[in-house]
Amino acid sequence: SSSTDSCPFSPNAIIDDGCVSYATLDRLNVKVKPAVDDLVRTTDFFSHYRMNLFHKTCPFWNDEDGMCGNIACAVETLDNEEDIPEIWRAHELSKLEGPRAKHPGKKMQKQHPDRPLQGELGEDVGESCVVEYDDECDDRDYCVMDDEGATSKGDYVSLLRNPERFTGYGGQSSKQVWDAIYLENCFKKSSFPKSADLGVSHRPTDPAALDFKQVLDTAGRQAQLEHQRQSNPNIPFVANTGYEGEDECLEKRVFYRVVSGMHASISVHLCWDFLNQSTGEWQPNLACYESRLHGYPDRISNLYFNYALVTRAVAKLAPYVLGPQYTFCTGDPLQDQDTRDKISAVTQHAASVPQIFDESVMFVNGEGPSLKEDFRNRFRNISRVMDCVGCDKCRLWGKIQTNGYGTALKVLFEFNEGQKPPSLKRTELVALFNTYARLSSSISAVGKFRAMIDMRDKAESQTFKSPEDVWTLVDEVDEDMNEFIKMRNRGSHGDTVGEQMGNEFARVMKAVKIVLKSWIRTPRMIWEIVSDETTRVYRAWVGLPPRPRRYAFRLPSLDRDEL
Numbered sequence: 001s002s003s004t005d006s007c008p009f010s011p012n013a014i015i016d017d018g019c020v021s022y023a024t025l026d027r028l029n030v031k032v033k034p035a036v037d038d039l040v041r042t043t044d045f046f047s048h049y050r051m052n053l054f055h056k057t058c059p060f061w062n063d064e065d066g067m068c069g070n071i072a073c074a075v076e077t078l079d080n081e082e083d084i085p086e087i088w089r090a091h092e093l094s095k096l097e098g099p100r101a102k103h104p105g106k107k108m109q110k111q112h113p114d115r116p117l118q119g120e121l122g123e124d125v126g127e128s129c130v131v132e133y134d135d136e137c138d139d140r141d142y143c144v145m146d147d148e149g150a151t152s153k154g155d156y157v158s159l160l161r162n163p164e165r166f167t168g169y170g171g172q173s174s175k176q177v178w179d180a181i182y183l184e185n186c187f188k189k190s191s192f193p194k195s196a197d198l199g200v201s202h203r204p205t206d207p208a209a210l211d212f213k214q215v216l217d218t219a220g221r222q223a224q225l226e227h228q229r230q231s232n233p234n235i236p237f238v239a240n241t242g243y244e245g246e247d248e249c250l251e252k253r254v255f256y257r258v259v260s261g262m263h264a265s266i267s268v269h270l271c272w273d274f275l276n277q278s279t280g281e282w283q284p285n286l287a288c289y290e291s292r293l294h295g296y297p298d299r300i301s302n303l304y305f306n307y308a309l310v311t312r313a314v315a316k317l318a319p320y321v322l323g324p325q326y327t328f329c330t331g332d333p334l335q336d337q338d339t340r341d342k343i344s345a346v347t348q349h350a351a352s353v354p355q356i357f358d359e360s361v362m363f364v365n366g367e368g369p370s371l372k373e374d375f376r377n378r379f380r381n382i383s384r385v386m387d388c389v390g391c392d393k394c395r396l397w398g399k400i401q402t403n404g405y406g407t408a409l410k411v412l413f414e415f416n417e418g419q420k421p422p423s424l425k426r427t428e429l430v431a432l433f434n435t436y437a438r439l440s441s442s443i444s445a446v447g448k449f450r451a452m453i454d455m456r457d458k459a460e461s462q463t464f465k466s467p468e469d470v471w472t473l474v475d476e477v478d479e480d481m482n483e484f485i486k487m488r489n490r491g492s493h494g495d496t497v498g499e500q501m502g503n504e505f506a507r508v509m510k511a512v513k514i515v516l517k518s519w520i521r522t523p524r525m526i527w528e529i530v531s532d533e534t535t536r537v538y539r540a541w542v543g544l545p546p547r548p549r550r551y552a553f554r555l556p557s558l559d560r561d562e563l
């Protein structure tokens with residue numbers, strides 16, 4: 001893992017204050033990742049998701065503008081795709097795979113309470129762990145109801161068969177979706193004439209909360225500027241953007257960070273699980289990581305921010321979701337208990353870092369309460385924008401993650417002590433824990449990418465040895481030995497005693513030289529072998545193809561006849 005106690009980012013990284021917490025979160029993730037992976041990979045409840053995949057239209061733009069107006073329209077592909085095999089092209093990679101089951105009607109649910117899906121997802125899937133019975137969204141939801149009519153209740157798909165990874169989706173279409181999503185993050189001064197007061201009476205006094213606020217102040221502003229400079233490089237580094245501190249309340253910055261962190265997480269996954277479309281190999285793509293994330297510490301910090309936010313939500317949720325009132329698999333008590341135990345493992349780790357995110361400073365004073373409504377509406381809109389994503393797999397994960405963050409925010413802001421908590425739907429729970437698993441794997445992948453960069457930089461700074469260097473060492477041994485053997489043979493045919501003694505002496509000297517040289521050579525040889533093997537183990541660990549060994553174990557290639 002990348003968890004170190006020193007600041008893992010460059011000195012000009014924008015959240016110097018957050019640097020300690022990067023290491024804390026890295027350490028936490030070492031414990032969380034195995035638990036949350038186990039939960040989302042081995043339980044039927046968390047490895048299936050219901051979504052209305054094909055009956056929605058994009059409500060924001062239409063084909064008349066020359067843009068994709070309907071999710072059924074083609075995936076926009078990269079250039080020169082004709083040259084590559086069909087299976088590696090974007091439109092193939094974008095399709096959903098694996099079994100799919102229609103949401104059963106009420107009649108079917110009554111007739112076959114144990115098997116409402118009739119085995120459509122596979123015989124070994126506990127269907128009572130998968131089917132969602134209640135699908136109303138209440139007005140406290142940050143989600144959009146995914147199913148408006150009885151006929152479009154959506155399909156259940158396997159998340160294991162559709163991992164979030166490179167799909168080749170890109171170009172104008174994806175750019176326009178991201179733009180629309182960022183537009184929801186409207187920070188214009190004019191739309192919020194009154195400044196948000198973080199609270200005269202509620203000013204956070206706890207050092208962690210103050211720190212947190214300070215981090216947000218710097219990072220949020222910086223991220224805005226950074227984002228604007230992408231489209232308009234002329235924007236100066238210190239600019240009056242209308243987004244300045246005083247008029248920018250905590251909530252709005254949080255909103256931006258959530259979106260940007262989600263974007264960063266998607267980018268990490270597509271770079272980590274990247275398809276080389278000319279060779280068909282899936283492997284991490286360091287150049288992809290460097291161009292999308294490495295140069296943007298704000299994006300990475302937003303990723304960590306989301307990790308902290310969702311960790312807090314997961315920890316806070318524990319008593320509600322683990323209580324007896326919640327059943328995961330009505331028809332399968334064993335799997336129900338197993339699911340419960342696995343959730344508990346995740347929530348326990350999540351709760352092990354107290355004060356990770358202080359939601360109590362949000363939506364309290366000033367325009368806070370009215371912002372809450374605004375926040376919710378913007379989130380709903382983002383969920384609708386997802387219908388404009390022209391790639392099925394991307395849309396699936398885009399929806400899951402939007403729903404996951406929506407649920408995290410709902411838990412943070414609507415679950416108050418002493419009040420009856422709002423109900424959580426199956427989809428929301430599945431989305432929340434899968435979003436957590438995605439963030440967890442992003443944090444881990446960022447650590448590995450960073451290690452790859454360090455390794456590469458180190459290797460570049462040393463004069464890199466070519467394989468020939470090592471072979472030269474080995475060949476030297478061969479040459480010396482062969483020469484020695486020749487000398488020995490010559491020695492036995494000497495004419496005079498003097499000559500024989502001279503030859504004998506030369507042979508002894510040669511033997512001494514060979515031994516001495518090998519003493520000198522051995523440490524270097526061992527070093528070469530150890531460093532070679534370390535690199536190979538490392539490459540295998542991060543999933544890179546192995547480099548060929550630069551040495552081999554073999555007997556010296558001596559001239560056998562001479563022996």
Ligand SMILES: Cc1cc2nc3c(=O)[nH]c(=O)nc-3n(C[C@H](O)[C@H](O)[C@H](O)COP(=O)(O)OP(=O)(O)OC[C@H]3O[C@@H](n4cnc5c(N)ncnc54)[C@H](O)[C@@H]3O)c2cc1C
Binds near residue numbers: 164171174264398
């Ligand atoms: C909802 C959704 C899900 C997707 N899922 C996948 C997927 O699973 N697999 C896949 O291969 N592709 C996926 N894509 C496409 C992918 O996100 C990129 O859009 C695509 O790879 C093109 O990348 P790009 O380099 O043009 O920049 P994009 O990632 O499209 O970014 C557009 C612009 O946004 C800004 N930006 C980028 N990152 C951030 C950030 N973290 N914070 C703030 N601003 C930022 C930059 O100015 C950038 O130029 C998805 C797209 C969307 C909209």
